[in-house]
Amino acid sequence: MSSISTLVSQLVRPEILALNAYHVPVSAGMVKLDAMENPYLVPLSLREEIAAVVSGAAINRYPDPNPLALKRKIAELLQLKSGMSVLLGNGSDELIQLLAMAVNKPGTTLLSVEPSFVMYKMIATFLGMRYVGVPLAQDFSLDMSAMLAAIERDKPALIFLAYPNNPTGNAFSAADIKQIIAAAPGLVVVDEAYYAFAEGSFVPHLAEYPNLLVMRTFSKLGMAGLRLGFLVGSELWLNELEKLRLPYNVGVLPQLVAEKLLDHHDVLLAQAEQIKQDRSLLLQELSAIKGVKVYPSSANFLLLRVARAKEIFEGLKQRGVLIKNLHGSHPMLQDCLRVTVGTPEENRRFLEAFNETITQLA
Numbered sequence: 001m002s003s004i005s006t007l008v009s010q011l012v013r014p015e016i017l018a019l020n021a022y023h024v025p026v027s028a029g030m031v032k033l034d035a036m037e038n039p040y041l042v043p044l045s046l047r048e049e050i051a052a053v054v055s056g057a058a059i060n061r062y063p064d065p066n067p068l069a070l071k072r073k074i075a076e077l078l079q080l081k082s083g084m085s086v087l088l089g090n091g092s093d094e095l096i097q098l099l100a101m102a103v104n105k106p107g108t109t110l111l112s113v114e115p116s117f118v119m120y121k122m123i124a125t126f127l128g129m130r131y132v133g134v135p136l137a138q139d140f141s142l143d144m145s146a147m148l149a150a151i152e153r154d155k156p157a158l159i160f161l162a163y164p165n166n167p168t169g170n171a172f173s174a175a176d177i178k179q180i181i182a183a184a185p186g187l188v189v190v191d192e193a194y195y196a197f198a199e200g201s202f203v204p205h206l207a208e209y210p211n212l213l214v215m216r217t218f219s220k221l222g223m224a225g226l227r228l229g230f231l232v233g234s235e236l237w238l239n240e241l242e243k244l245r246l247p248y249n250v251g252v253l254p255q256l257v258a259e260k261l262l263d264h265h266d267v268l269l270a271q272a273e274q275i276k277q278d279r280s281l282l283l284q285e286l287s288a289i290k291g292v293k294v295y296p297s298s299a300n301f302l303l304l305r306v307a308r309a310k311e312i313f314e315g316l317k318q319r320g321v322l323i324k325n326l327h328g329s330h331p332m333l334q335d336c337l338r339v340t341v342g343t344p345e346e347n348r349r350f351l352e353a354f355n356e357t358i359t360q361l362a
C-alpha cells in the first residue's frame with residue numbers, strides 16, 4: 001500500500017493531488033433541490049414514444065459520430081444562419097474542456113468571473129492552464145473596469161461568461177458582455193445553460209463577432225441524465241474543436257432520446273414556464289421571511305443570504321430537503337444558500353422545513 005501511495009504522489013501532478021474531487025452529496029429519498037434539475041418528467045405518452053425508439057436502438061453499434069439529424073434539429077431550433085454549426089458534447093462540461101484544450105498554448109490564460117460556475121476554473125487546473133477569476137461587483141453585476149483591465153493585462157485566449165450566471169442567478173448586462181467581446185483578443189464563450197428561464201440570448205449575435213461562441217446544455221431543461229451539451233458558432237471554430245472531440249462522446253441512447261424530446265421542445269418549454277412562475281412565488285415567500293435576502297433570478301434557482309447558512313443547510317437536510325450550501329466556496333458568498341425551484345409540492349416542503357429550522361435556531 002505505502003509503495004503505491006509513494007508512487008501516486010511522485011507521478012500525479014501536484015495541482016491534481018491538491019484537488020478535492022467534485023463532491024456529489026447523497027440524495028436518495030430527499031427533496032432534491034441542489035442541482036438545478038427540472039423536477040418534471042415528460043408526459044407518459046411521450047415516455048412511451050421514447051421507450052419505443054430505445055427498444056429499437058442499435059446499442060451493439062458505436063454511435064453515429066456525426067448525428068446530422070439531431071444537429072439539424074438544434075440548428076433549426078436556434079435558427080442558426082449559414083456558416084454556423086453545432087458541436088455536441090457529453091454535457092457542456094466536456095465542451096469547456098475541449099475549448100480549453102484547443103487554445104492551451106504555454107502561458108495562455110483562461111478568464112472568467114467570480115463567483116461563477118466552478119468548472120471553468122477546475123478544467124483550467126486539470127489542463128495546467130493559467131486561470132484568472134475577476135471578482136463581480138457587490139451586486140453581482142460585471143465589474144467592467146476590472147474586466148477590461150484584466151483583459152488588457154492578461155490577454156486571455158478564452159473567456160467564459162455564464163448568462164445567466166450560476167450561482168448568483170442574475171443575467172449580466174448584454175451591453176457589458178458585448179463590450180467584453182469587442183475588447184477580448186481571444187475567444188468569448190457565452191454559456192447559456194439557463195436560457196430556458198431567461199430572456200436574452202447571444203445566439204442572434206453570433207454573426208456580429210468573429211470571437212464569439214454560444215454554449216448551451218439540455219441539462220437544466222429536463223435532460224440532465226442524458227448528458228448533452230452543445231456549442232454553436234462559426235464552422236471555422238467548430239471544425240478545429242471537432243478534431244479534439246473523442247470520436248464517440250455522445251452515446252446511441254442520448255442521441256435518440258434527445259432527438260425525440262426536441263420534437264416536443266414545446267413540452268419542455270412549458271415546464272420551464274411553470275418553473276418560472278413558481279420561481280416568483282418562491283421568491284415572494286422567501287423575501288417575506290425576516291433575515292433572508294433573496295437575489296433576483298433569471299435561472300431555475302434562487303440565491304439567498306441568511307444569518308447562519310450552515311445551520312440552515314443542516315436543518316433542512318435533517319428535514320429531508322437537500323439544497324446547496326455556498327458558504328465557504330467564495331468570499332462573496334458568505335452565508336449564501338442556493339435552492340433549485342422544484343415542483344409546487346417540493347417548494348412547499350422546502351419552505352416548511354426552512355421556517356421550522358429558523359424557528360428552532362432563533
Ligand SMILES: *Cc1c(COP(=O)(O)O)cnc(C)c1O
Nearest residue numbers: 091092093117162166193217219
Ligand atoms: C449546470 C451548468 C453547466 C453544466 O452543464 P452540463 O451540460 O450538465 O455539463 C454549464 N454551465 C453552467 C453555468 C451551469 O450552471
